[in-house]
Amino acid sequence: xxxxxxxxxxxxxALERAGLTYDQAAAAIRSTAAEAGDVLRTNRxxxxxxxxxxxxxxxxxxxxxxxxxxxxxxxxxxxxxGWEGPGHGNGLDARLGLGIGPDPVDVVxxxxxxxxxxxxxxxxxxxxxxxxxxxxxTADATAAEAAHRATVPGVxxxxxxxxxxxxxxxxxxxxxxxxRGGLHGRPAMVQYLRTDVADLxxxxxxxxxxxxxxxxxxxxxxxxxxxKAYDAGEHGLAQRYYLQAxxxxxxxxxxxxxxxxxxxxxxxxxxISQPDHTLDLADTALDVAKGHAGPGILSMLVIxxxxxxxxxxxxxxxxxxxxxxxxxxxxxxxxxxxxxxxLSGTPRAAVDTHAAKIFRVLRDHSNAEKQYAAxxxxxxxxxxxxxxxxxxxxxxxxGREQAAQGHLEMACRTxxxxxxxxxxxxxxRAVKQVAGIRRRLAVFERRGVGAAVQLDERARSWQVxxx
Numbered sequence: 140x141x142x143x144x145x146x147x148x149x150x151x152x153a154l155e156r157a158g159l160t161y162d163q164a165a166a167a168i169r170s171t172a173a174e175a176g177d178v179l180r181t182n183r184x185x186x187x188x189x190x191x192x193x194x195x196x197x198x199x200x201x202x203x204x205x206x207x208x209x210x211x212x213x214x215x216x217x218x219x220x221g222w223e224g225p226g227h228g229n230g231l232d233a234r235l236g237l238g239i240g241p242d243p244v245d246v247v248x249x250x251x252x253x254x255x256x257x258x259x260x261x262x263x264x265x266x267x268x269x270x271x272x273x274x275x276x277t278a279d280a281t282a283a284e285a286a287h288r289a290t291v292p293g294v295x296x297x298x299x300x301x302x303x304x305x306x307x308x309x310x311x312x313x314x315x316x317x318x319r320g321g322l323h324g325r326p327a328m329v330q331y332l333r334t335d336v337a338d339l340x341x342x343x344x345x346x347x348x349x350x351x352x353x354x355x356x357x358x359x360x361x362x363x364x365x366x367k368a369y370d371a372g373e374h375g376l377a378q379r380y381y382l383q384a385x386x387x388x389x390x391x392x393x394x395x396x397x398x399x400x401x402x403x404x405x406x407x408x409x410x411i412s413q414p415d416h417t418l419d420l421a422d423t424a425l426d427v428a429k430g431h432a433g434p435g436i437l438s439m440l441v442i443x444x445x446x447x448x449x450x451x452x453x454x455x456x457x458x459x460x461x462x463x464x465x466x467x468x469x470x471x472x473x474x475x476x477x478x479x480x481x482l483s484g485t486p487r488a489a490v491d492t493h494a495a496k497i498f499r500v501l502r503d504h505s506n507a508e509k510q511y512a513a514x515x516x517x518x519x520x521x522x523x524x525x526x527x528x529x530x531x532x533x534x535x536x537x538g539r540e541q542a543a544q545g546h547l548e549m550a551c552r553t554x555x556x557x558x559x560x561x562x563x564x565x566x567x568r569a570v571k572q573v574a575g576i577r578r579r580l581a582v583f584e585r586r587g588v589g590a591a592v593q594l595d596e597r598a599r600s601w602q603v604x605x606x
Contacts, residue, residue: 147191153215177263194222236250244340247333248333255329264373295343297350305339319527321368362399378404398427417447437467504540515537531569534556538551551590562601
């Protein structure tokens with residue numbers, strides 16, 4: 140029996156309005172999938188089949204919708220193209236966490252369950268450009284305030300010692316994350332978040348300040364879950380955790396924590412070459428922190444803005460902001476920092492790292508190299524040298540900048556230190572850095588750089604051990 144397919148005019152019209160050929164559409168879909176760690180072989184023939192009426196797989200449908208959302212500047216879902224058959228669902232699962240609603244604790248529980256069970260609709264979700272704009276509105280904050288007023292106290296009485304216990308667990312999970320990478324201990328951390336931490340926020344509080352601290356601690360855990368997802372290359376999932384962390388910080392009425400989360404959301408978009416809304420996010424973070432942040436915290440918010448400016452093509456203003464951030468970092472060296480900020484390095488190290496990224500965007504490889512070297516020294520001396528991953532990532536990037544200047548032997552020596560630092564680190568970022576080192580070493584070998592052969596073998600052995 141022959142099945143007659145109905146032409147998908149909604150998809151055809153969206154492609155036309157986006158001004159995309161089938162080849163261009165296929166490339167955009169592949170790129171969107173790659174951000175989520177999914178390798179597609181979509182080509183113009185596949186796009187033609189979809190337009191002709193053949194539905195894509197559920198995961199591919201989500202990538203198509205996101206790719207066209209970015210091109211058209213409005214949010215689209217698979218349902219907008221009529222993909223609601225078996226396996227596609229009604230679009231609700233794929234939207235889980237992509238918003239800041241009245242009950243972020245419940246959403247975190249549900250995201251965590253999907254994360255632990257490795258549900259593809261969420262772990263393979265694409266980063267949403269439309270979602271990046273959500274924190275810029277005011278409606279979500281109002282919803283959070285309404286939830287605050289409507290909260291029904293739980294049975295368990297929560298006190299300061301309960302908050303301290305959660306903070307201790309956060310410090311422990313963060314420490315192992317920094318030493319061994321985001322893939323290490325991830326299920327245990329997410330399970331603790333969705334049970335013990337979530338239950339803490341449902342308790343009875345003798346004081347409003349204790350409730351605020353409970354929500355802040357929950358937000359810090361959601362932030363760490365997002366950071367682990369980011370380190371695993373699951374950027375859509377990371378974005379959803381960050382949005383819920385922001386909802387919790389808003390409900391806790393903690394402006395500094397809100398600014399901190401807005402900052403990481405801006406950096407996340409910049410790291411995956413999706414700079415839409417990032418300058419607005421950075422500016423909003425500074426506005427929220429105004430009157431609450433000392434020089435140290437301000438330095439990290441200002442360098443975030445500088446980085447967004449560099450990606451926006453405003454190089455001179457970006458460099459001026461770099462200098463301002465560096466001055467603030469020096470002034471703030473004696474500042475007392477919130478516990479959720481001090482777990483992963485100092486403001487000065489963060490400023491050095493992002494200044495290096497800015498100079499790289501501006502093609503100033505010499506200054507980028509110097510800033511990465513400063514960051515590696517700072518991270519390497521923090522907490523007894525426990526920040527193995529970020530130190531090694533800084534060294535890997537420093538070597539890349541040395542290579543860009545033609546300092547090949549020097550780059551090999553720096554990369555050797557980086558690969559040593561990556562031992563025992565399970566991280567998608569580490570995997571990509573080592574792969575990048577090997578690609579450059581192949582060029583070095585052809586140029587007769589003796590150190591390249593031995594280093595490439597060491598890098599290959601690392602890849603085998605950390606596959």
